[in-house]
Amino acid sequence: MRYWLLKTEPESFSIDDFAKEGETLWTGVRNYQARNLMRDDMAPGDKVIIYHSSANPSGAAGVGEILGDKVSDPTQLDPKSPYFDEKATKAKPVWFCRKVLFKRKFKRLIALAELKADPRLKGIPVAATGNRLSVQPLTKEHFFRIVSLGS
DNA sequence: GCCAACGTTGGC
């Protein structure tokens, strides 16, 4: 089993939206490295930290779990979607997503400043300068440290 | 709103 961090902008999809919906297709990833991680390296049962980006403050908001196999991202075929990709076809999709199950919301948001300051989270990708990847691998230790900070 | 960091595009 692997552990991941998934970024979302709470203005468009927050941990509360996620809690309300219960499960969601994690669409809209449009970066090849992030896509490859979602498509090739995720597996059902993997655990994810939901991270609020471009927020006040930004930080870790809760936990989810990967459900099922990779899925063609339906937004790439929708001309009305901001994620529409004219190079993609139904037969040859370019972008993939996963269904993610809501597990829980943290008792408090663990702000980025706190993630950066925690010695047990040394080396965590989201704290690195300029790291824009929206899907990031986490070590088991880092994952459980964040969970314990949020419990 | 600023700007640093990074990814992508496209000319050559």
Place this chain on the structure above:
DNA sequence: GCCAACGTTGGC
């Protein structure tokens, strides 16, 4: 294949 220009992300 190099690299400058440009667009985007995302913290502050």
